[in-house]
Amino acid sequence: MRPISSSLSIGFSKHGAPESSLALQRTLLSSRRDAVTVRFRLSPVNPADINQIQGTYPILPKLQPNLLQNDSETPFAICGNEGVAEIISVGENVDTSGKDWIKVGSRVVMKSTGAGTWSQYAVMDPSNLIPMNHTGVSDLTAATIMVNPCTAYRMLRDFEDLKPGDTVIQNGANSAVGQAVIQIAKSRNLKTINIIRGTTATTPRNSTTKSATPSPPRPDLDALKSRLTALGADMVVTEEELRADRSIQQHLKSSSTIKLGLNCVGGKSAASIARWLQPGASLVTYGGMSKQPVEIPTSLLIFNDLKVKGFWMTRWNELAASKAELEVEREAMIRELCRLSAAGLLATPDCEIVDVAGDGPDSLEIVKRAVDVAMRGGSGKKQVFRFL
Numbered sequence: 001m002r003p004i005s006s007s008l009s010i011g012f013s014k015h016g017a018p019e020s021s022l023a024l025q026r027t028l029l030s031s032r033r034d035a036v037t038v039r040f041r042l043s044p045v046n047p048a049d050i051n052q053i054q055g056t057y058p059i060l061p062k063l064q065p066n067l068l069q070n071d072s073e074t075p076f077a078i079c080g081n082e083g084v085a086e087i088i089s090v091g092e093n094v095d096t097s098g099k100d101w102i103k104v105g106s107r108v109v110m111k112s113t114g115a116g117t118w119s120q121y122a123v124m125d126p127s128n129l130i131p132m133n134h135t136g137v138s139d140l141t142a143a144t145i146m147v148n149p150c151t152a153y154r155m156l157r158d159f160e161d162l163k164p165g166d167t168v169i170q171n172g173a174n175s176a177v178g179q180a181v182i183q184i185a186k187s188r189n190l191k192t193i194n195i196i197r198g199t200t201a202t203t204p205r206n207s208t209t210k211s212a213t214p215s216p217p218r219p220d221l222d223a224l225k226s227r228l229t230a231l232g233a234d235m236v237v238t239e240e241e242l243r244a245d246r247s248i249q250q251h252l253k254s255s256s257t258i259k260l261g262l263n264c265v266g267g268k269s270a271a272s273i274a275r276w277l278q279p280g281a282s283l284v285t286y287g288g289m290s291k292q293p294v295e296i297p298t299s300l301l302i303f304n305d306l307k308v309k310g311f312w313m314t315r316w317n318e319l320a321a322s323k324a325e326l327e328v329e330r331e332a333m334i335r336e337l338c339r340l341s342a343a344g345l346l347a348t349p350d351c352e353i354v355d356v357a358g359d360g361p362d363s364l365e366i367v368k369r370a371v372d373v374a375m376r377g378g379s380g381k382k383q384v385f386r387f388l
Contacts, residue, residue, distance in 0.1 A: 003089070004037060005029055006069050008359055008387055010118035010367055011078040013063070015055030018371045022053065024356070024364040025076060026069035027119070033093040035123045038108065042143035043083035043117040044351070045374040045383040047287075048314075053079060053371075059314060061114050080117030080385075084109055084132060084142040094126060101131035107139075108132055109146050112321065113314045120387040130334065136342030140351055143384060144176075149337050149346065151286060151313045152180035156188070159282040159309060160260045164189035167255060169276055170262035171195040171239070171269045172289060174224055176349050176382065179231055181262060183346045184337075186232030193252065194228055195273065196221075198238030231347065242272055252276045260284070267292030274300055274308075282307040352381040357388040 006028055012021040029037070051057035063075035087106045096102045108129040116122060132142045156162065168185055172178050173194030185192050199215035218224070218238075225236045237248055252258070253276070261277050263270040264287030274283050274296050283306060285294055300306045320326035340346035354370040356363055370383040 003031065004121050005031075007119050007121040008356065009078045009116070009120070010080070010356070010385070011061075011076050011116075012053055013074050013076050015053065015060075018050060018053050018375070019368055022079075022364070022368055022371065023076075024359045024367055026359060027067050027076065027078065028069055029121060030123050032123055033091040035091050035125055036087050036094060036102065036129070037089040037121060037123050038085035038129075039088050039121050040083050040085045040117055040119060040387060041107075041139050042353070043080050043119075043385045043387075044144050044147075045371060045385070046082060046147055047374075048081055048113075048147075049079055049118075050371065050375055052081075059113050061116065078116030078119050080119065081113050081115060082110065082143065082147050083115070083117030084139050085117075085122070085129075088121075099126065101133060102126050106131060106133065107142065109142055112317055118385055130330075132334075132338075134335070134338035134342065137338045138348065140384070141338075141341050141348045144349060144351070144382065145334070145337055145341070147313060148176040148349070149180045149184070150333060151177050151311070152184050153333055153337060154313065154316055155262055155284050155286065155311055156181065156184055156190070156260070158311075159284050159307075162188070162190055162259060165191070165257060166259050167191040167193060167234075167257040168260045168262065169193040169195070169252075169258050169273045170264075171273055172264040172287065173228060173233065173236065175264055175287075175289075177264065177286065178262075179228070179349065180346065182228060182231045182233045184340065187340055187345050191234045191257070192232070193235045193258070193276075194233045194237070195242060195269070196224060196228070196236065196238055198240045239269060239272065262286065263294065264289055266290045266294050268295055270294045271296055274306060277304070277306060279304045280307070282309055284309050284311050286311045286313075350381045351384045353384050353386050355386050355388055 006026050009027040010024055048057055052060055061077040063077045065075050066072050067076045085108050087104055109132045111128050111130050168190055170178055170181055174196050182192050198218055200218055228236045241248055258277050259281045261273045261283040263285045266288040267290040296308055320330045374383045
């Protein structure tokens with residue numbers, strides 16, 4: 001096979017709104033004898049990817065000179081943190097001892113953030129790859145397993161010693177992480193109380209403006225509740241029902257097993273789940289969709305000894321890279337998630353495959369449209385790039 005010297009890549013030369021910053025360019029591939037060349041099969045769009053384009057994420061891809069095929073002066077960064085790839089060539093100096101998966105045809109996923117997965121090809125150090133040779137796991141599952149399912153898995157394991165019959169309460173339950181929480185909890189015989197938004201997002205969740213027009217009811221509410229229940233949710237309620245329905249409040253008040261709360265919304269929504277947690281329980285924040293500060297009543301901290309923590313999968317992966325015991329734990333986590341997927345106990349999220357062919361203006365518009373859909377949300381489908 002002739003060495004591949006360039007790749008079609010999605011990236012940017014300056015941070016800003018994706019609509020104005022994103023570009024589809026031919027990028028140069030380095031020639032390294034100690035690395036492998038991979039071809040990306042599928043590359044999903046995640047919120048972190050969008051934040052990196054905007055320049056608001058804590059870890060940003062490096063803007064590199066001499067990366068563009070036709071412009072050696074303009075720096076460029078390739079987007080994308082998650083994806084599944086296939087090894088298509090192995091450098092002659094790559095050490096494959098004890099790693100029989102380092103060979104042409106092996107399927108791999110990325111070990112760390114900033115891999116630049118929105119690309120046709122990449123030259124990568126094998127130490128930054130994880131073999132994905134599990135049977136019964138589709139490319140789509142492999143491409144989307146390292147961020148959201150891993151986040152759900154870790155939060156259910158790392159903060160409370162949950163036993164069968166214990167209960168987890170979460171907001172944003174219809175998010176990709178929320179759906180993974182429901183299914184992984186079900187596999188462990190844990191119960192879940194799942195809170196979703198009952199209205200459309202035409203006004204801010206925490207708006208205090210008296211003149212603000214009330215948001216209309218969510219049109220797909222019943223279907224969404226049914227879908228989450230089918231995944232294994234024990235209870236699905238809206239934020240509005242949780243505030244107003246006394247029977248729901250009484251049910252939660254009588255429960256003595258709510259030991260973990262998961263928050264991806266922030267603001268008053270965080271407080272609305274914190275109030276139902278048992279004394280000594282943990283409230284873990286892993287997102288802030290409302291863009292409002294987490295609001296926790298002081299009384300819950302003093303009298304209920306509530307533990308308020310945060311979780312970031314990227315930081316956990318960084319720790320795993322430097323601690324052998326966490327590396328072993330990561331391998332066990334991926335094995336278990338793949339086992340659940342192959343057994344039909346962890347569904348792949350609904351996705352829309354976005355084909356990218358060529359670097360012309362039409363292809364760029366297709367890319368920007370997909371990122372815009374991901375930014376706005378509400379489509380119910382994760383956007384996934386496929387380079388042709």
